[in-house]
Amino acid sequence: MQQQASNAKISCKNLNKIYRSKKSETFALKDINMDIADNEFISVVGPSGCGKSTLLRIFAGLDEATTGDVMVDNRIMTGPGADRGMVFQAYTLFPWLTVENNIRFGLKVKKMSKAEADQIVEKYLKLVGLTDFRHRLPKELSGGMKQRVAIARALANSPEVLLMDEPFGALDPDTKGNMQLQLRELWEKEKHTVIFITHDIEEAVFLSQRVYVMSARPGRIIADIAIDLPTRRDLDLKDTHEFIQIRKKIHSLLHSGDFRNELHAAT
Numbered sequence: 416m417q418q419q420a421s422n423a424k425i426s427c428k429n430l431n432k433i434y435r436s437k438k439s440e441t442f443a444l445k446d447i448n449m450d451i452a453d454n455e456f457i458s459v460v461g462p463s464g465c466g467k468s469t470l471l472r473i474f475a476g477l478d479e480a481t482t483g484d485v486m487v488d489n490r491i492m493t494g495p496g497a498d499r500g501m502v503f504q505a506y507t508l509f510p511w512l513t514v515e516n517n518i519r520f521g522l523k524v525k526k527m528s529k530a531e532a533d534q535i536v537e538k539y540l541k542l543v544g545l546t547d548f549r550h551r552l553p554k555e556l557s558g559g560m561k562q563r564v565a566i567a568r569a570l571a572n573s574p575e576v577l578l579m580d581e582p583f584g585a586l587d588p589d590t591k592g593n594m595q596l597q598l599r600e601l602w603e604k605e606k607h608t609v610i611f612i613t614h615d616i617e618e619a620v621f622l623s624q625r626v627y628v629m630s631a632r633p634g635r636i637i638a639d640i641a642i643d644l645p646t647r648r649d650l651d652l653k654d655t656h657e658f659i660q661i662r663k664k665i666h667s668l669l670h671s672g673d674f675r676n677e678l679h680a681a682t
């Protein structure tokens with residue numbers, strides 16, 4: 416199929432997803448269209464069960480859309496690829512490998528020379544502040560540290576797009592705030608294209624340049640909100656009038672339909 420060229424790094428067009436089994440049919444996603452520019456940080460918020468994880472899995476190539484396409488650099492994406500790195504909510508580190516070797520894992524798979532891999536591992540250990548913990552096993556780390564390793568491991572493979580599914584969802588509020596700050600700083604330094612899934616409106620506004628708001632299932636995009644806040648952000652930004660206004664706007668959009676149940680809105 417001929418696709419119209421766009422400036423998007425990653426995009427999807429008329430995406431629909433229906434889960435079918437012998438007994439049931441679940442309409443998970445309906446007519447999703449998204450365009451995400453190179454180096455853009457976008458979040459997707461929506462009520463529980465609206466299809467956020469499904470959408471991200473389709474972007475990752477781990478699940479197939481029923482109809483519609485995902486394009487990376489204007490080419491139709493056909494499956495998982497090293498151009499897209501994933502970070503999940505559940506800690507997905509290899510428990511038998513040290514922090515350093517978790518980060519090194521993908522580089523070994525790629526058969527990169529040891530010298531080159533060493534440099535990359537050093538860089539990302541430093542970026543996520545875990546140089547002193549390099550020889551620890553995952554079980555010896557806090558939840559926040561494990562997610563920092565997971566982010567470093569994903570970034571070490573130089574993905575062009577980072578796909579994050581509620582990566583801070585299991586963390587306590589202080590650690591979560593800290594991780595948001597670190598991720599934002601990392602993005603300012605490295606400028607990857609990021610698609611970030613979350614329930615938490617405050618988190619989405621703090622991290623992103625743009626927020627897609629989804630309806631309840633079947634998930635549709637009901638709004639695309641530009642986050643007009645300074646590039647350099649610290650946690651105090653969350654208490655400013657501008658921030659609160661945007662947060663409230665998204666909150667009321669999410670509560671404007673009949674899908675208010677189970678929404679963990681940060682208000």
Ligand SMILES: Nc1ncnc2c1ncn2[C@@H]1O[C@H](COP(=O)(O)OP(=O)(O)OP(=O)(O)O)[C@@H](O)[C@H]1O
Nearest residue numbers: 434441443462463464465466467468469470614632
């Ligand atoms: N493999 C599957 N088979 C059948 N139905 C599925 C499957 N995966 C997800 N679903 C259904 O699709 C819908 C969307 O699920 P999904 O996990 O994508 O939502 P979500 O927005 O990420 O939810 P949450 O915020 O609670 O994690 C739900 O109704 C879910 O039950």
